[in-house]
Amino acid sequence: MQRVEHTPAFLLHQRPWGDSGRIFELFSRKHGRLSVFARGVRGANAKLAGVLQPFLPLLVSWAGRGESPRLTGAEIDTAVVARGSIPQARLMSAWYLSELVMSLTARHDPQPDLYDHYHAAIDDLRAAPNLAGTLRLFEKRLLDVLGYGITELRDARFDDPQELERLKPQLRQALARCLEGRALRTRVVAQSLRDLGRAHRPAE
DSSP states (O other), rough: OEEEEEEEEEEEEEEETTEEEEEEEEEEETEEEEEESSOOSTTTTTTTTTTSTTSOOOOEEEEESSSSSSEEEEEEEEEOOOOSSGGGGGGHHHHHHHHHHHHHOTTTTOOHHHHHHHHHHHHHHHOOOHHHHHHHHHHHHHHHHTOOOTTOOGGGGGOOHHHHHHHHHHHHHHHHHHHTTOOOOHHHHHHHHHHHHTTSSOOO
């Protein structure tokens, strides 16, 4: 039986399981992406309801055999506690980063550098003024980790708005190759929201 205690992780996704349980998709710094299950964690009065939230740095524990062990504990990592919450207008961007990690990483494959890049990007979404720069920089770093990096593309160029517009098609093309035709739900939803906004915009 494998037993892991207080390892840094982020919650990427969750779904109901049984009458009162949930299956949590975690991104752990030391153990990579994995699923854990827990009973009695649904509802406002559940013991860990306020802890098991996306975009918070966590310390999680689990035990069990096989691909999906049982969650035995979780707490907010107070050593690197988040600087406030992510603004509502940026939540879709945060879900986009999580979906990229879920779509392009293999289970149980530790990626500590990618974990650190994800952590930095989530922190930047809370306060950094350049949203596009945060997203494009994470895309670039993700591609680097996956071995699809764009040659001679330095992080510093992501501070220049004009460079960002020029680099965006290159990054999207490289990501498309990695995704192999799979659509990202966050992109579909974001585009639908933009279309809805245009449809309800008063005619000039």
